[in-house]
Amino acid sequence: KQEVTQIPAALSVPEGENLVLNCSFTDSAIYNLQWFRQDPGKGLTSLLLIQSSQREQTSGRLNASLDKSSGRSTLYIAASQPGDSATYLCAVRRGGANNLFFGTGTRLTVIP
Amino acid sequence: DVKVTQSSRYLVKRTGEKVFLECVQDMDHENMFWYRQDPGLGLRLIYFSYDVKMKEKGDIPEGYSVSREKKERFSLILESASTNQTSMYLCASTPSYYGYTFGSGTRLTVV
Numbered sequence: 139k140q141e142v143t144q145i146p147a148a149l150s151v152p153e154g155e156n157l158v159l160n161c162s163f164t165d166s167a168i169y170n171l172q173w174f175r176q177d178p179g180k181g182l183t184s185l186l187l188i189q190s191s192q193r194e195q196t197s198g199r200l201n202a203s204l205d206k207s208s209g210r211s212t213l214y215i216a217a218s219q220p221g222d223s224a225t226y227l228c229a230v231r232r233g234g235a236n237n238l239f240f241g242t243g244t245r246l247t248v249i250p
Numbered sequence: 251d252v253k254v255t256q257s258s259r260y261l262v263k264r265t266g267e268k269v270f271l272e273c274v275q276d277m278d279h280e281n282m283f284w285y286r287q288d289p290g291l292g293l294r295l296i297y298f299s300y301d302v303k304m305k306e307k308g309d310i311p312e313g314y315s316v317s318r319e320k321k322e323r324f325s326l327i328l329e330s331a332s333t334n335q336t337s338m339y340l341c342a343s344t345p346s347y348y349g350y351t352f353g354s355g356t357r358l359t360v361v
Contacts, residue, residue: 172350180354182350184352
């Protein structure tokens with residue numbers, strides 16, 4: 139069964155710092171990987187989607203990379219802001235099936 | 251933008267009540283999902299549906315049922331609500347092989 143791990147579980151950084159969140163998965167037979175953001179008590183907001191044939195995706199200050207062979211993805215956030223404070227979840231989608239395997243999440247706090 | 255709308259943000263129900271959670275998506279996605287999210291347990295899949303009138307059990311279907319009479323609507327039903335079903339419920343939809351879109355969640359409290 140696919141296992142998805144996110145390290146660290148929590149991270150505090152001062153405003154303006156660049157940071158990297160990590161996601162690893164055990165089965166490389168994935169169709170895509172998606173990064174989500176979740177604010178307390180709210181639903182999940184999709185940030186970036188990387189198909190298995192892609193190496194990275196960028197949106198504004200966010201850049202996500204995917205190395206399928208090693209089972210790793212990173213989410214890079216440039217010039218962090220207090221508004222980036224949230225829990226970040228990665229999720230991998232199995233090839234040929236409509237299901238997501240979620241990571242455990244990283245709770246990010248950006249200190250003004 | 252795809253929208254997934256959950257009818258209630260907060261619900262308080264009594265033990266034993268039949269509870270309906272409604273989810274509507276506006277982008278003609280064939281796949282829809284119900285998850286629950288609990289502290290320390292992450293997101294767990296309850297049920298999903300590939301098409302109208304089709305449903306598949308997820309990891310924790312006990313105590314729940316679903317209905318999908320129309321493509322855009324996927325309902326989660328708690329036949330007889332219990333306190334251990336107090337949770338955040340999240341609906342999602344996706345076309346095949348692309349990204350998921352989630353609703354804003356329903357916080358259900360069973361007293």
